[in-house]
Amino acid sequence: MTIRLFVTGGTFDKQYDELTGALAFRETHVQHVLQRGRCKLDVEIEVLMLMDSLEMTDAHRGRIVEACRNCAEAQVVITHGTDTMVETGRALALAQLGKTIVLTGAMVPFTFGSSDGLFNLGSALSFAQVLEPGVYVAMNGRWFTWDRVRKNRERGTFEET
Amino acid sequence: MTIRLFVTGGTFDKQYDELTGALAFRETHVQHVLQRGRCKLDVEIEVLMLMDSLEMTDAHRGRIVEACRNCAEAQVVITHGTDTMVETGRALALAQLGKTIVLTGAMVPFTFGSSDGLFNLGSALSFAQVLEPGVYVAMNGRWFTWDRVRKNRERGTFEET
Amino acid sequence: MTIRLFVTGGTFDKQYDELTGALAFRETHVQHVLQRGRCKLDVEIEVLMLMDSLEMTDAHRGRIVEACRNCAEAQVVITHGTDTMVETGRALALAQLGKTIVLTGAMVPFTFGSSDGLFNLGSALSFAQVLEPGVYVAMNGRWFTWDRVRKNRERGTFEET
Amino acid sequence: MTIRLFVTGGTFDKQYDELTGALAFRETHVQHVLQRGRCKLDVEIEVLMLMDSLEMTDAHRGRIVEACRNCAEAQVVITHGTDTMVETGRALALAQLGKTIVLTGAMVPFTFGSSDGLFNLGSALSFAQVLEPGVYVAMNGRWFTWDRVRKNRERGTFEET
Numbered sequence: 001m002t003i004r005l006f007v008t009g010g011t012f013d014k015q016y017d018e019l020t021g022a023l024a025f026r027e028t029h030v031q032h033v034l035q036r037g038r039c040k041l042d043v044e045i046e047v048l049m050l051m052d053s054l055e056m057t058d059a060h061r062g063r064i065v066e067a068c069r070n071c072a073e074a075q076v077v078i079t080h081g082t083d084t085m086v087e088t089g090r091a092l093a094l095a096q097l098g099k100t101i102v103l104t105g106a107m108v109p110f111t112f113g114s115s116d117g118l119f120n121l122g123s124a125l126s127f128a129q130v131l132e133p134g135v136y137v138a139m140n141g142r143w144f145t146w147d148r149v150r151k152n153r154e155r156g157t158f159e160e161t
Numbered sequence: 162m163t164i165r166l167f168v169t170g171g172t173f174d175k176q177y178d179e180l181t182g183a184l185a186f187r188e189t190h191v192q193h194v195l196q197r198g199r200c201k202l203d204v205e206i207e208v209l210m211l212m213d214s215l216e217m218t219d220a221h222r223g224r225i226v227e228a229c230r231n232c233a234e235a236q237v238v239i240t241h242g243t244d245t246m247v248e249t250g251r252a253l254a255l256a257q258l259g260k261t262i263v264l265t266g267a268m269v270p271f272t273f274g275s276s277d278g279l280f281n282l283g284s285a286l287s288f289a290q291v292l293e294p295g296v297y298v299a300m301n302g303r304w305f306t307w308d309r310v311r312k313n314r315e316r317g318t319f320e321e322t
Numbered sequence: 323m324t325i326r327l328f329v330t331g332g333t334f335d336k337q338y339d340e341l342t343g344a345l346a347f348r349e350t351h352v353q354h355v356l357q358r359g360r361c362k363l364d365v366e367i368e369v370l371m372l373m374d375s376l377e378m379t380d381a382h383r384g385r386i387v388e389a390c391r392n393c394a395e396a397q398v399v400i401t402h403g404t405d406t407m408v409e410t411g412r413a414l415a416l417a418q419l420g421k422t423i424v425l426t427g428a429m430v431p432f433t434f435g436s437s438d439g440l441f442n443l444g445s446a447l448s449f450a451q452v453l454e455p456g457v458y459v460a461m462n463g464r465w466f467t468w469d470r471v472r473k474n475r476e477r478g479t480f481e482e483t
Numbered sequence: 484m485t486i487r488l489f490v491t492g493g494t495f496d497k498q499y500d501e502l503t504g505a506l507a508f509r510e511t512h513v514q515h516v517l518q519r520g521r522c523k524l525d526v527e528i529e530v531l532m533l534m535d536s537l538e539m540t541d542a543h544r545g546r547i548v549e550a551c552r553n554c555a556e557a558q559v560v561i562t563h564g565t566d567t568m569v570e571t572g573r574a575l576a577l578a579q580l581g582k583t584i585v586l587t588g589a590m591v592p593f594t595f596g597s598s599d600g601l602f603n604l605g606s607a608l609s610f611a612q613v614l615e616p617g618v619y620v621a622m623n624g625r626w627f628t629w630d631r632v633r634k635n636r637e638r639g640t641f642e643e644t
Contacts, residue, residue: 011343016436018429019478021333023345037280038268040301040318107199107340113274113435113596114338119198122283125302130291140201141286156341157201172504177597179590180639182494184506268501274435274596275499317502359602360590362623362640429521435596441520444605447624452613462523463608479523 002042004073009050010081012106012117025050029110053081061091075128076101089146093135102128104138163203165234170211171242173267173278186211190271194282214242222252236289237262250307254296263289265299324364326395331372332403334428334439347372351432375403383413397450398423411468415457424450426460485525487556492533493564495589495600508533512593536564544574558611559584572629576618585611587621
């Protein structure tokens, strides 16, 4: 089984620019996360975009949907900013792709050491292997169907609706 | 759903003793791993032992089996040394407990920074939620049934038999 | 010999706020840096302020000067934002305190793992013990007198003028 | 000013071998430590040996002494196991080289994240620039002359004799 891993950015891939003192995207760290996890799954990584999910438009979501539709794999994991993960989930669900699609992200950039990204990616890749077709969010060690989840911004966690 | 998490030791929980220069067990770090992962699952942690799995005897495995039998939860994750994870899996399978039991561990201690432990625990907790009753090993992002897996000691990875 | 360590903030002490996604000050990490370094010097820590050095006014610099004047110690290390470290050095030099005062900071927050803060604090505390009275900047493993140094903002390093 | 940095091993450069579960030497990490510290000193690195200092013989110390004698630089830093750092200091002092030689090391391997190595190397490089010719140990943020220091093995720290 090959799993397609689409990268869209989000906190997961932000890094500190020591010259400007700002957080910014430079490149994805997803392959380093997989190496750290000694992951031996057959994972096909593709960077679709590197952006803050608050800046995603319908056009960006359209690109994500088309990428999921057109890839050969039936299991897909998407790294995504947490703020609009659910909106992208809705767009994917409406497209009725018949695949197992798992969205995940991080509250702290992977490069910061204290990141939850390694845990979340381990979790998302696992759910992608065993959940039946559908669109899911994997965060905080849990899985949610796209239409039964919201981000609690005060707590920084995902919860059922 | 509450998941029972039994700690038995293994590389996962080893740490460096800077006075002796040796690797040793002092306490489990499992709760720090869950905090790092911002895990919001209902996890009940219990330390059964803190030992190198090469030193485990049948008596130790018996204790693990009894703990799995007697706990209230139907989903169990066990952190365990990788060297004899499969032997413990066999003991658990023979006991026919009717629970979903997932063994996991780490190739590098959690406290060393480069550890796969965070990834593996995210993975194991996820598989425990969705796999049907049985005894499994979760390593390298993959899941294996206890009777179809072995550790490749040259590569430091788990593979199907 | 006791060394006085004044904390003023700067990148050194910034941390990531996972709820807002911004870098902010919450508390100093200087004591964790000293623990990490197994520092056994007699260091007296005092937090004067926690701020970005670009926002420092003459009033803030006045407080730093007075703190250096009034403390009992003849050896002082100051953690400080790198952008205006030299300006604060000038204010301290003009006050002619007759003490060995060493300013240092970091290009990356201590909490990010890839920080230079541990190296810089080890360096600054060492220079403070052996340089004669004067006002110095310790960065990049080097020491500079306050009037012969500038920050090269393209390179993120300090260099002689 | 160029500083010569001789690497001899010690805990500083040990790393975890995830296949054997043992601590071992593979290569020095000194250049990574300097990069982490954004060190801009002119440092000439040379690996003399990579060994546990408890296994050093008079022949090994002879090689270290000759390397210090023969290098062009008058400022030398040596990374060294902490257990016999003082013995090597004695050998260097007896050779009366007229150089500033600073021995340092670490209680925890640099690759483990919680290492004091970054702090100690920042400290040792700083002392090497400003102390007059002699043989010194730089540990715990402090400097000691070779004949007035011992390692307290119960505490894991260096103290004056």
